Amino acid sequence: MNSLPLYGYGLACIAYTILFLLLLTGWRARFQGSQLLMAVGASALWSLAAAAHAGYGVPGLEIVWATEVVRNLLWLFFVLHLLKPFAEGNPLYTRMLGYVRLGCLLLGFFMLVTLVDIPQLRNLLHDSALQRDFSLIGQLLYAVLGMALVEQLFRNTPVDQRWGIKHLCFGLGALFVFDFYLYTDAVLFHRLDDAIWSARGFVSTMAIPLIGITAARNPDWSLPVFLSRRMVLHSTTLFSAGLYMLLMALVGYYIKLYGGEWGGVLQIAFLFGAVVVLVALLFSGQFRARTKVFFNKHFFSYRYDYREEWLRVIGLLAGKQGDLPLNERVIWALAEIVESSGGMLWTRSEKGAFRFRARFNSQHTVEPLIEASEPMLPFMENQRWVIDLNEFRHAPDVYGDLAVPAWLVDNADAWLIVPLVHDERLLGVVMLLQPRAPQSINWENLDLLKTVGMQAASYLALNQAAEALAEARQFEGFNRLSAFVMHDLKNLIAQLSLVAKNASRHKHNPEFIDDAISTIENAVLKMNRLMAQLKSADITGENRPVDLVSELRDVVTAKSAGRPSPALATEVASAFVLAEPDRLSSVLGHVVQNAQDATPPEGRIDVGLRVSGDHVIVDIRDTGSGMDAEFIKTRLFRPFDSTKGLTGMGIGAYECREVISALGGQVVVESAPGRGTLFRIMLPLADSPLPS
Numbered sequence: 001m002n003s004l005p006l007y008g009y010g011l012a013c014i015a016y017t018i019l020f021l022l023l024l025t026g027w028r029a030r031f032q033g034s035q036l037l038m039a040v041g042a043s044a045l046w047s048l049a050a051a052a053h054a055g056y057g058v059p060g061l062e063i064v065w066a067t068e069v070v071r072n073l074l075w076l077f078f079v080l081h082l083l084k085p086f087a088e089g090n091p092l093y094t095r096m097l098g099y100v101r102l103g104c105l106l107l108g109f110f111m112l113v114t115l116v117d118i119p120q121l122r123n124l125l126h127d128s129a130l131q132r133d134f135s136l137i138g139q140l141l142y143a144v145l146g147m148a149l150v151e152q153l154f155r156n157t158p159v160d161q162r163w164g165i166k167h168l169c170f171g172l173g174a175l176f177v178f179d180f181y182l183y184t185d186a187v188l189f190h191r192l193d194d195a196i197w198s199a200r201g202f203v204s205t206m207a208i209p210l211i212g213i214t215a216a217r218n219p220d221w222s223l224p225v226f227l228s229r230r231m232v233l234h235s236t237t238l239f240s241a242g243l244y245m246l247l248m249a250l251v252g253y254y255i256k257l258y259g260g261e262w263g264g265v266l267q268i269a270f271l272f273g274a275v276v277v278l279v280a281l282l283f284s285g286q287f288r289a290r291t292k293v294f295f296n297k298h299f300f301s302y303r304y305d306y307r308e309e310w311l312r313v314i315g316l317l318a319g320k321q322g323d324l325p326l327n328e329r330v331i332w333a334l335a336e337i338v339e340s341s342g343g344m345l346w347t348r349s350e351k352g353a354f355r356f357r358a359r360f361n362s363q364h365t366v367e368p369l370i371e372a373s374e375p376m377l378p379f380m381e382n383q384r385w386v387i388d389l390n391e392f393r394h395a396p397d398v399y400g401d402l403a404v405p406a407w408l409v410d411n412a413d414a415w416l417i418v419p420l421v422h423d424e425r426l427l428g429v430v431m432l433l434q435p436r437a438p439q440s441i442n443w444e445n446l447d448l449l450k451t452v453g454m455q456a457a458s459y460l461a462l463n464q465a466a467e468a469l470a471e472a473r474q475f476e477g478f479n480r481l482s483a484f485v486m487h488d489l490k491n492l493i494a495q496l497s498l499v500a501k502n503a504s505r506h507k508h509n510p511e512f513i514d515d516a517i518s519t520i521e522n523a524v525l526k527m528n529r530l531m532a533q534l535k536s537a538d539i540t541g542e543n544r545p546v547d548l549v550s551e552l553r554d555v556v557t558a559k560s561a562g563r564p565s566p567a568l569a570t571e572v573a574s575a576f577v578l579a580e581p582d583r584l585s586s587v588l589g590h591v592v593q594n595a596q597d598a599t600p601p602e603g604r605i606d607v608g609l610r611v612s613g614d615h616v617i618v619d620i621r622d623t624g625s626g627m628d629a630e631f632i633k634t635r636l637f638r639p640f641d642s643t644k645g646l647t648g649m650g651i652g653a654y655e656c657r658e659v660i661s662a663l664g665g666q667v668v669v670e671s672a673p674g675r676g677t678l679f680r681i682m683l684p685l686a687d688s689p690l691p692s
Contacts (some may be wrong), residue, residue, distance in 0.1 A: 008053035008201025008677050015208040016044035039074040046071045062115040065135055072142040073108045079149045111138040146176035171210030177506050178203045275505045317459045326463050327358030330456040331430055334418055337448055340432040346370055347428040367407055375403045380419040381426035386446045387417040419447050422457035460549035492523045543578045544691045548616055563601040566592055570609040575616040578686045579663050587659050590652040591620050591679050598624035623676040632669050
């Protein structure tokens, strides 16, 4: 008596029996419950037979295998029934489930027949070993099919429903995986491994609580199961790969058995070659495309899972899969819909012609420009048809009197021409190459291509708008800098004009000559700096510590020739800020000049400087005409809006605010009509530079 398998299968028998009694007492006469009840009962009988055979030698191993066949059939039927809700409304999938069920029955029938000791059958098979091998292979097939069905059930159950099904999948999956391991070893070595067979009872015992938890969570077994195309493809691929490797293992075994001296070498070479072929098939785009076409034709009422297709398309267009430019991603998104190998893209130019922009997986020579007068373009814009060039070559009457460019028709690899329509306007066209796997094109393909084409066109339009905006911003920055420079030049011209105006009266005055030369030198220096800023497109220049008190003195001195003359009062001897000296001086000069322009000659302009905390504050107060709150709010800082007529450019206040803000400061204006204006500039203090 072998005690280890006796204990293992005995524990499994007790556990299955307890679960059977619990299910029997709680059964609600539902069909799912009856199938689960029968599967658990058959498992209890099987474990009882296995335990009795291990402990006492009776019944024989054939009876144990026969009860195992019944157990496998009932568990597979139970899982197939849980998948049945998906087949409602899909006659093709209903037939597929029926074929699987019929195949399981036929396989079980032949296995049960071979397990019966019939002399005629033994003579027909010629060898009892062959009879045993057939049983082992049949059990292995049941294990492979069980793994595929359980995996399919788990993956296609909605996530919010998996709590009720996952323990069943884990329990049954463990049983079928262990059976696969057991019978793979048995088929390869033509004998059952005692250690694996003994451990099988304990594995079954560990799986029973998981099945019990699922039964408690689902008393009615009314699970909404959804079967996606991807899972059908993956599960079928897994099942097919398992069968393929099983057949290759059997062929390899017989090569070793009958290959003589070279049998072992040939077996290794054959198995390695089989694995290479399998990997090549699984990673073959053409094989994958043909498989998808086959399943879409024969198992689904619609060709596409639109949820997955739309998520894939959005992911491609948004750049979540790879770092290709947008034009290439548009071609890729359209090509994947019909399993095309690649394509090319043309987009509309400003003059209406369509220029070649990108290619994806294509090295064909094409026309770089499709003229706007080409009849195909207005046809696609008005009709929004996808042109099937294969159909056009054989039946051009379908498209009326449409004329397609000869270079497209003559290209045998050209297949579909897809319009990219945005805002009722043809934005581009994509030419797709022939598919990896031959397939027919119907309304469903065409509608999806047109829909994705419109989505892709919106991405292209948005990208073109973004590029145009970036270009416009570059010009805007250059124009804005030019306006600032022109404003500064206007002030410099005014200074030089004043020198020229007074030259005839004071040309014999040495002091005037000295002041004139100093003014000219200063103007030349500032103009050179302005040119340097214009070349580098830099508004603020390079910031460095600047003594604001000294800058204010220079500004007040320069503006003293005008009327009223500004008066300066500072509470500190020096106050350093980080700024570009010429730009800061220009801003301060603009504010003082504006105060002079708004104040009558008998008025007053006071310029004050004080330090408050970590900021320096400059107050420029005048007794001029003043401004109302609406003007300050809507017009004062608006560029190119001036109250000075043709003599003003309207960017002085705007430039002041922009430059001070760039330096981390703030501009505050207080004014009232007839009461003058206070222009307050606040700048953060900087550390004074070290003496050189």
